[in-house]
């Protein structure tokens with residue numbers, strides 16, 4: 001690596017003709033003297049038509065032990081540059097060395113404890129106290145508790161922080177920024193990268209912050225890169241980098257800048273520099289049009305007035321002993337393709353094409369080095385996750401009790417037999433002159449069988465008498481009754497004839513001995529229930545009548561009998577059918593939304609970035625989250641199973657441990673899907689929308705509420721490609737059939753869940769990698 005650094009320095013210096021000590025020393029002093037080296041950095045966001053170039057051939061040199069003030073208008077790319085320096089973003093092309101190594105490599109220690117990073121966002125946990133915040137980062141950096149305590153005391157006094165037991169969310173904006181600043185300083189890193197640390201800070205404190213930075217650099221040899229919008233405060237920096245449109249227009253000591261531009265203030269100098277740059281750009285544009293018009297000579301030697309200083313002139317006029325000014329010549333105001341750096345023997349390549357100076361740079365191929373998760377960082381992350389969960393009672397109740405609450409709502413509302421269903425009864429057997437009284441006997445006599453039959457209809461049905469069919473049908477049409485039962489005038493006699501005639505009964509007799517029913521079939525479930533109960537009532541009525549007549553009760557009843565079921569019991573309720581699917585969907589979707597929500601909100605608040613820059617790896621964050629989510633999963637699954645099995649008596653005929661295992665696995669699949677959503681989405685809203693949007697299709701297609709056999713064949717294929725389907729089938733087999741893991745349907749559910757976990761995790765890594773380059 002050292003060799004790489006040397007070669008890097010040599011090539012850079014030869015190209016830029018820089019005479020300062022920063023680049024020319026091939027003996028490895030670059031690594032000693034330079035904290036940060038950036039060469040020919042280009043970075044753009046987005047793809048295709050939305051591609052937006054932010055860094056365009058930027059060079060930057062930060063000496064060790066110096067303070068470097070990075071100035072520039074809003075949106076010129078300062079934060080982007082800093083995030084590339086700390087290894088959170090990758091350049092599209094160009095090279096960066098931080099403390100002698102490429103950021104992001106194992107040997108660099110960047111991201112890691114060598115850097116202290118204060119992002120623009122607050123990047124603090126609102127539910128932590130100030131003390132807990134610093135202790136958390138203390139654990140991340142594996143600092144001794146005595147050191148943590150002394151730093152806490154020192155920084156509290158120095159930054160005038162509120163009492164350390166105050167929750168961060170209760171602090172003012174300025175106080176929160178100071179806590180954020182304290183986090184960056186806390187572990188006394190070699191390199192401090194501060195993105196606008198003095199925003200919202202009063203002038204007195206700003207003054208003491210700068211004093212502290214100066215002491216850090218002078219007394220302790222620490223390097224500080226600081227961006228600020230208060231240009232004048234940057235006078236205290238050793239070097240100022242003036243940035244515009246993704247390039248450094250100047251990199252100079254404040255005094256040299258003022259002298260060279262003959263301006264009283266940095267602000268004026270910056271203004272002058274920008275105006276010069278603008279003129280240079282216009283001239284370059286004009287030259288290009290001249291070239292197009294055939295005036296190549298002039299194009300190669302553009303002339304400018306004295307005020308419009310050419311880039312090379314500025315370099316020559318500048319005192320190069322301290323740092324350098326490298327205003328690069330630009331084509332058409334765009335990023336330079338003129339300069340090149342090579343990083344031989346390592347991972348970077350430049351390919352010159354046709355000697356025209358056009359360069360194509362291959363993307364870096366970092367070797368895949370994997371570091372084992374660190375126990376102290378894992379400990380800090382797990383502790384933080386638990387603190388965040390348990391501290392907020394609302395979130396705690398939601399996380400642990402919501403699945404059980406959902407299961408309760410499901411059990412209370414779904415699958416029960418409907419009651420209070422009104423049915424119109426028109427019984428023409430009744431005699432109006434005798435007040436339509438429905439008397440019947442229970443012996444073996446054929447008298448008023450209509451009334452005898454009606455006695456057997458379940459109480460769930462309320463019988464509403466009507467005088468005639470048209471009145472009852474009107475009630476049906478107006479939604480007052482769910483159906484109309486009609487008995488003919490001589491129903492009992494006709495029924496008797498039919499019984500005695502047996503196979504010889506004529507059609508007229510058959511029709512008159514029928515109980516005719518008109519149903520309001522607009523509600524399929526109610527329709528099915530009423531039909532079932534009316535038929536059952538007839539079976540019971542007839543058996544009773546046969547018994548009264550000393551006949552075999554089963555005689556004459558339809559010869560189709562449902563014997564004891566192979567699995568389950570007769571009349572399995574809809575709730576029992578849905579329960580396995582529901583348990584899995586509840587656990588799965590809770591895991592999806594919780595995981596996606598936690599990650600997206602941490603990333604949005606800059607917390608993820610801050611932790612990653614502190615050296616926490618994505619693997620550690622994932623493991624920390626998995627452990628945290630796993631314990632939630634245990635709580636959620638336990639409560640859901642208790643609710644289903646004990647409170648609502650859903651039977652589980654198989655091994656309960658196996659059922660719980662299948663549910664856990666699906667919880668993991670949910671977590672991985674949540675992670676995938678989090679890698680795609682930049683804000684909570686889109687993550688929430690995506691997880692919500694996936695809920696209905698997933699539950700419906702996965703056969704939670706309707707058998708997959710009832711779907712069209714093409715949809716069945718989709719159904720079986722859903723992550724929940726096989727697991728639901730497996731759980732149903734365990735619950736209803738009592739099957740074990742040796743059955744194909746059960747182990748297929750387990751194997752496919754595991755495959756989903758693997759596929760989703762791989763997808764997450766791919767998306768993360770792609771986004772690292774496009775972000």
Ligand SMILES: Nc1ncnc2c1ncn2[C@@H]1O[C@H](COP(=O)(O)OP(=O)(O)OP(=O)(O)O)[C@@H](O)[C@H]1O
Pocket residue numbers: 045046052054072073074075076077078079080081120775
């Ligand atoms: N993730 C992103 N996707 C697309 N564009 C982005 C992204 N992040 C930043 N940009 C754009 O890149 C440009 C540079 O942004 P950057 O945050 O680096 O600027 P800055 O100099 O730090 O601005 P400020 O001083 O206001 O913080 C801006 O135009 C910004 O809109």
